[in-house]
Amino acid sequence: xxxxxxxxxxxxxxxxxxxxxxxxxxxxxxxxxxxxxxxxxxxxxxxxxxxxxxxxxxxxxxxxxxxxxxxxxxxxxxxxxxxxxxxxxxxxxxxxxxxxxxxxxxxxxxxxxxxxxxxxxxxxxxxxxxxxxxxxxxxxxxxxxxxxxxxxxxxxxxxxxxxxxxxxxxxxxxxxxxxxxxxxxxxxxxxxxxxxxxxxxxxxxxxxxxxxxxxxxxxxxxxxxxxxxxxxxxxxxxxxxxxxxxxxxxxxxxxxxxxxxxxxxxxxxxxxxxxxxxxxxxxxxxxxxxxxxxxxxxxxxxxxxxxxxxxxxxxxxxxxxxxxxx
Amino acid sequence: xxxxxxxxxxxxxxxxxxxxxxxxxxxxxxxxxxxxxxxxxxxxxxxxxxxxxxxxxxxxxxxxxxxxxxxxxxxxxxxxxxxxxxxxxxxxxxxxxxxxxxxxxxxxxxxxxxxxxxxxxxxxxxxxxxxxxxxxxxxxxxxxxxxxxxxxxxxxxxxxxxxxxxxxxxxxxxxxxxxxxxxxxxxxxxxxxxxxxxxxxxxxxxxxxxxxxxxxxxxxxxxxxxxxxxxxxxxxxxxxxx
Numbered sequence: 001x002x003x004x005x006x007x008x009x010x011x012x013x014x015x016x017x018x019x020x021x022x023x024x025x026x027x028x029x030x031x032x033x034x035x036x037x038x039x040x041x042x043x044x045x046x047x048x049x050x051x052x053x054x055x056x057x058x059x060x061x062x063x064x065x066x067x068x069x070x071x072x073x074x075x076x077x078x079x080x081x082x083x084x085x086x087x088x089x090x091x092x093x094x095x096x097x098x099x100x101x102x103x104x105x106x107x108x109x110x111x112x113x114x115x116x117x118x119x120x121x122x123x124x125x126x127x128x129x130x131x132x133x134x135x136x137x138x139x140x141x142x143x144x145x146x147x148x149x150x151x152x153x154x155x156x157x158x159x160x161x162x163x164x165x166x167x168x169x170x171x172x173x174x175x176x177x178x179x180x181x182x183x184x185x186x187x188x189x190x191x192x193x194x195x196x197x198x199x200x201x202x203x204x205x206x207x208x209x210x211x212x213x214x215x216x217x218x219x220x221x222x223x224x225x226x227x228x229x230x231x232x233x234x235x236x237x238x239x240x241x242x243x244x245x246x247x248x249x250x251x252x253x254x255x256x257x258x259x260x261x262x263x264x265x266x267x268x269x270x271x272x273x274x275x276x277x278x279x280x281x282x283x284x285x286x287x288x289x290x291x292x293x294x295x296x297x298x299x300x301x302x303x304x305x306x307x308x309x310x311x312x313x314x315x316x317x318x319x320x321x322x323x324x325x326x
Numbered sequence: 327x328x329x330x331x332x333x334x335x336x337x338x339x340x341x342x343x344x345x346x347x348x349x350x351x352x353x354x355x356x357x358x359x360x361x362x363x364x365x366x367x368x369x370x371x372x373x374x375x376x377x378x379x380x381x382x383x384x385x386x387x388x389x390x391x392x393x394x395x396x397x398x399x400x401x402x403x404x405x406x407x408x409x410x411x412x413x414x415x416x417x418x419x420x421x422x423x424x425x426x427x428x429x430x431x432x433x434x435x436x437x438x439x440x441x442x443x444x445x446x447x448x449x450x451x452x453x454x455x456x457x458x459x460x461x462x463x464x465x466x467x468x469x470x471x472x473x474x475x476x477x478x479x480x481x482x483x484x485x486x487x488x489x490x491x492x493x494x495x496x497x498x499x500x501x502x503x504x505x506x507x508x509x510x511x512x513x514x515x516x517x518x519x520x521x522x523x524x525x526x527x528x529x530x531x532x533x534x535x536x537x538x539x540x541x542x543x544x545x546x547x548x549x550x551x552x553x554x555x556x557x558x559x560x561x562x563x564x565x566x567x568x
Contacts, residue, residue, distance in 0.1 A: 004433050012420050103416030107469070110380045110410035111433045112402050321343075321383040 005121035023083040025136040032144025039151045072264030084202045091126040092209025097216040134199035142188040151177040193274045193295035194260030200302035207306035214313035257301040333358045333511045339388035348374040350535035363522035363529030364515040371535040409476040413485040415469030423453035430472035442475030482513045523557045
């Protein structure tokens with residue numbers, strides 16, 4: 001019985017999943033190819049112009065002069081986020097209000113299946129889809145890093161004067177660039193934590209959609225609500241980052257726990273373990289030191305929120321009367 | 327033991343949606359092996375009654391039992407003994423006709439894919455077509471095949487022939503009678519009085535959330551030629567009185 005429900009949801013999901021997967025698979029590769037066309041040190045004066053906006057950035061702007069930093073920005077790209085969110089919202093909103101709107105819920109629930117079974121089968125298929133989309137994203141990045149090379153400025157030829165230890169650069173020689181494979185500069189493993197964080201954001205938006213769908217009657221309204229909440233959360237996040245006075249708003253936005261850029265920096269530069277829940281800083285300020293949430297800590301926050309929303313959705317759906325199709 | 331108990335026993339069932347009272351102390355019992363017609367104007371409470379039997383809505387008070395099983399507290403067990411065809415049945419649009427047929431015949435404990443395929447061929451259904459591209463009538467036929475293949479103890483049909491042409495309607499009514507002969511009880515909700523008169527053994531007329539009249543069809547068709555007028559007269563007089 002459960003297998004049949006899984007099959008039903010697979011039939012309904014595969015086309016949307018395939019289209020999102022194609023975008024998510026190829027977009028990171030194309031983006032990395034674009035990044036690999038430039039020698040990044042040339043952007044230093046440009047980055048300097050944006051110093052005033054550094055407070056909005058999760059990482060120091062200097063990070064954007066490194067390949068690992070620029071590739072890490074893929075996780076903030078609207079195309080990638082949009083593909084993930086399209087899948088999460090479309091599937092999440094469909095489970096109750098979608099079926100009710102199409103009039104299929106009545107016939108489905110007149111079968112000897114529980115509402116929890118229905119929700120669970122839908123959840124398994126959709127969550128697997130989101131995790132696989134995350135896999136596609138990482139594979140796209142891996143392929144991008146492995147197959148592209150980038151021009152890197154080589155140091156000018158120099159001569160060390162014997163006995164003096166003084167090195168003299170040849171002033172008549174022009175600086176040369178050499179094509180270096182990106183795989184020598186960036187490790188794809190660096191992006192695993194960020195990808196998991198992206199998957200967790202997808203799961204949270206999916207759970208939010210299921211929660212809205214569980215009490216709603218119209219799918220279009222469910223989608224509208226979810227997009228509204230998403231925009232509101234983003235505005236809260238931007239506001240919280242703007243000034244120290246509004247920092248208290250940060251815990252009210254789930255974007256506070258979506259930190260893929262910061263993860264790239266923390267793992268790549270500061271050597272934080274990929275699966276750390278938290279870190280007590282070595283530069284102890286006071287007896288206990290400084291507490292800092294780790295990559296897995298942020299991801300866990302998103303997953304706990306998702307679990308809470310999904311559980312409430314299950315309770316609401318279990319208790320509600322099913323209205324007749326309009 | 328169970329055979330002596332009515333297959334459907336509704337006892338003082340009340341359902342309130344905010345200020346709207348959809349069912350008002352409604353009581354009804356249906357004996358096994360009968361085709362039972364449910365009549366009433368729009369908003370009389372027929373659909374809410376059916377939905378209460380399926381456990382889709384929680385009763386405000388009273389009880390509904392199918393095969394002596396509480397329809398809300400033991401909803402899954404009760405539903406395993408029922409099959410339901412909604413008015414304007416909607417099936418999963420992304421599925422092929424055959425996939426939808428397999429889904430419903432396999433998900434029900436008494437379902438049989440072979441039986442469903444046989445019924446589909448009697449209804450001249452093209453199962454290779456995607457549900458989304460089927461006409462309303464074809465979808466209704468597909469839903470009928472899905473439901474009839476389940477061979478449940480209680481079959482609930484809400485306006486099963488509304489979207490069908492007269493030839494197919496005849497086949498469907500024959501299939502319903504065959505199900506009855508195979509031991510099923512049928513709860514048949516319809517606005518077409520002649521159809522109720524033609525196939526039902528008993529009927530009940532609902533208005534304002536309660537049963538206002540129960541009819542044994544034998545009593546109103548002593549003369550088959552007068553049949554369509556007999557029930558119509560009773561139906562109309564029922565609402566004149568109320």
